[in-house]
Amino acid sequence: MNNTILEIIRLKKTFGGVIAVNDLDLTVAKESITAVIGPNGAGKTTIFNLTAGFLAPTSGSLIFDNQDISGKKSYEIARLGISRTFQHVQIFPEMTVLENIMIGRHVRSRAGLFVSSLLPYFLRKEESKIQEDAEKYLEFVGLQPVSGKHAGELSLGNQRMVEIARALASEPKLLLLDEPASGLNARETLLLGDLINKIKDTRITVMLVEHDMELVMDISDHVAVINFGQLIATGTPSSVQENQDVISAYLGE
């Protein structure tokens, strides 16, 4: 139990009549890299959305760090220590790269709206601390050269890095990466793999949904295969690769 950071128990989510996630059980080990794979429409992103609080489960529960988080709102879950990135990059295009990452420090700082409007001078210290911290994460993903640019002007690969840096800046225990390699070229994907390993080294658990099998097999400690909202196989990359159910799910019977 102590080795588990996220435990998904009999999780179910339906949209109208469509069942997206069906009685799913899944555990994610601490400080591991766990990949969730499966054919399109298998319910992977729905699992992420449920975990990160963007959707409320129809039934079942999610235990994160010994705490039931099912049905909690996304901002609450973020405060508890789950950060995520999105399948379609969600950055703040009008803000600079540094500011984007400073947003990640939101949960680790306190200044309120009313004080900041009336007495901004008392908050100088905190503000410069936020910036200092953000710069560390900027360096971590290697984006210092573009720090002052508007995030919307960056290449997709760099935008992904901004997103990841922002997520890391909130000091999560669990990082959810939703198809981080989609849209990246081969070189960028390699760098991404290195980065994810680097993140793991900082003792953050990484859970990712990914279609790039090479990347998944390369970096994952565990792989969970989902089809029709159900878990059909789990294990090490190599064991999953040989699983008959997985092969038939991918190839179609």
Added chain:
Amino acid sequence: MNHSNQFSDLLQFVFMGIQRGSIYALVAMGFNIIYNATGVINFAQGEFVVLGGLIMVSMTTMLHVPIVVAFFLSTLVVMIAGVIMERFTINPVKEPGILRLIIITIAVSILLKGIAMCIWGKDSYHMDHFSGDTPFEIFGATILPQTLWIIGILVIIVFFFILFFNHTMIGKSMRACAINRDAARLVGINDRLAVMYSFAISAGIGAIAGIIITPIIQMDYGRGALLGLKGFGAAVVGGLGNSIGAVVAGIILGVIEALGAGYISSHYMDAIALLILLIVLFLRPSGIMGSSEASRLKDF
């Protein structure tokens, strides 16, 4: 007061309500068609109604065009106005943020109002009823032939509406765009064209609403805002995007308004529909006929 008298009063209020409500329903349908195609509330919807009414008045009283011909011509003119609006203000926008599109429709509504004021001035225009104004009596309550026209035309429009969206290629592709624009584009539907059609149809429905109500209310350039607002209320109460819901909600709103004016107070009549709009918005944002899950995913 004896019972039959009370009943005839009630009936009278209901007639009044249905007449008002039918117009709200038509305006609401117009909102929905554009909403489904673009995800935007078209604030110029009320101006289509005004344009329809005013053009009809000019055609029948000044140019002496026969009513039936004028009816179709006025509708056509307003539909063209709708298409022009779409081609010149909605279509060219490259990165259509919802906020920006909303403000664009507000700008168009101001512009249309200004144009109407320049062409027709500020007088209110009245027009003869389609088939006389001798009321029929039903159980002690009276109903104008024009009201029957309004109800009849509403029914016909709803009928054609269902036919169009379920049984024609254009209608089906428009529906596909409303459900999932990306997917529709993938199967080769021109979504931009669908947006244009939606403006044409919604302008046409708005114009018809204006044409049929003008004999009763006297049309002037400034009526668009309130008609738009009430129709908007109907669209929300019926569930944004749900046109049949809008028709039901429009008539319910109209009847509640009339009953409110009749039994509670006429001083706050206009506030009643708006209050219902707010209550529905707060308690059931998906509308009385929509699913609550859907509203959470809506952009607007």
Added chain:
Amino acid sequence: MGTKDYLGIIWFSIILVVTPFIIGNDYYIGILVFAAFNCLSCIGLSLLMGYAGQISLGHAAFLGIGAYSSALLTVKMGWSPWLAIVLGIILAVIMALVIGIPSLRLKGHYLAMATLGFGSIIHIVTVAAVDFTGGPAGISQIPTLNIFGFPINSDVKYYAFIWIIVVIGLFFALNIIHSRSGRALRAIHGSEDAAGSSGIHTSRYKIRIFVISAIYSSIAGSFYAHYVNYIDPGPFGIMHSVLLVTMVAVGGMHKVWGAVIGSILLSVLPEILSTISEVVEGYGIEYKPDYDTLIYGSILLAIMLFLPGGIFQGVGDGFKRLKKLFTRKTSSAV
């Protein structure tokens, strides 16, 4: 607040101080007083539109709440105007919470609809509740303001007073934007999902900023009542709400400075138009104030289509381009 904004405020204040000496005439100063009311409302509204990405089509109702609170409490109950203003603010906050909490919890632009309905209801109530608000006949003999026994009873005095208030309001607004909260607001505007996943309580921020923008309008409404000394429901209808949105959008909704510029520009526009009309009349072209509506609509539409960042950003970009052109030329010359 950034250095640029400090410089901006200083320049703005200098312009404000110099202006009365240039224009001289009390009449024009009066127009600038009205511009100040719009400016104050628009600063609040731009926080909502530009930074929280929400649109309110009922802000004139908050003006009305401020104006009517001030008028009723001072005229009918003999309260001090300052106390009345505070009560107006409290009422505006309560109403903003009532409207904001349910509609801002939802994604998207439900606030636009709710405020539209709310704005009309407030307007209908001011018209219909004759015993309370005086109905369409309005409330007259609203006292002029006093600061420590010093009456603000001329246009010039009011000009000075109200623009000081605006500058203070501007200062607060700029502080908000450049704080942690302001960043959070901009993030919400950029991507609500990403903001949520970064631990930002999106709906709470949106509600707060909506409340703040309501406070700005309520204050503007109170000061309006004390300046004109008479109010009726006329200026608090939907059309004024739309005008305020127009001002913010024309000026540039992504910058508070845009709202300042937009509101001043559109407030003096009728004046400019009537001056132009006098000139063109000399050439036999008749211009009627009727066309004002057309011109407002056209300006708004043109800005939204071609300069979605508004005049403020448009002018800024123009300068940048010019600068680039200039530096390139000089460098190529060297």
Added chain:
Amino acid sequence: MNRKLFCFTAVSFFMVMSALTPHLFAEDYKVGCLFSITGSASWLGEPERNTAEMIAEEINKAGGINGHKLKLYIEDTQGDNTRAVNATKKLIKKDKVCAIIGPSRSGTSMAVIPIVQAEQIPLISCAGAEVIVEPVQERKWVFKTPQKDSDCVKRIYDHLTAKGIKDIGIISGTTGFGTAGRDQLKAIAKEYGMNIVADETYSPADTDMTAQLVKIRNSGAKALVNWSIVPAQSIVPKNMKQLKFDIPLYQSHGFGNVKYVEAAGPAADGIIFPGGRLLCVDSVSDDNPQKAVLKQYRDAYEARFKDKVSTFGGHAYDSLWLVINALKAVGDDPAKIRDYLETSTLVGTGGVFKFSPTDHNGLDKNAFEMITIKNGEFVVLKD
């Protein structure tokens, strides 16, 4: 040069000059006008502006006022308070007018009163509400020409009393005019022993008043008074006809617009309302002192603007002539004009005015004529 001749030439030159000066170099008399020419109440402002321009042209063609040209500064309030306040300031501070006529609406009049009181410029409002000139102590600089609401109510109640009707329903539009009338109807009812059994309202944008009328029908009212100035008022007679609700319908003087009669169609026939005599010039008896003025104004207006004359233009006519008479008598000093106005009399379109320090309206209930609609025309009611 012969010295004597020089003296003679010089003296005669100065004499001729001084005789000519008022005509050649006299400063214009500046009068401000505040009319809601555009916007929602343009039907008031347009005839007012037309009338004022017509009179000014006439006066200037005839050589002006004591040799001074009459110059009008016409401002459009658009029926909006803010604009009205701005425009008033402009007239007083930029154009330096000596008197102001207008505004057209009661609300805008109320909004500008504090300014003219403070700046001490006489204002003759063209709007209906009585509060504009009352209490007179607080309205030193404010006058108005339209007939009083209370007099209109009295004429209606006189007529009802003569017919023996006591139970009445009232329905009014929710504008300044309608609300003021509603208050007066209720206030004066007791004096006449009237019993108001139903009190309904409708907004200017309303489209159907059957609900209100059914309520009035159920209240047992024997007559209905419809008090409004907006176009929506013509829906009331139409709805009554639709409901086959057949009791006498009285309107206020706000019905005095041919367009409303046209909009109501045949349903308008038989409506009774107290109105200015301008509406029914031809059926006013020849011995009425106003007849000549009415006929002259109507003919001039209709010939020039190809539009039916309205009582609203008449209010501007009366206001401007009051100012012109004052200018003739005392010149363009605002304080003198004000003092003169308080003693003015005028046979105008709205009635025979007799102003006094306690009466800044100068009209009584005889300013109204009971008018009815016959075949879509206004005629004097004879019974």
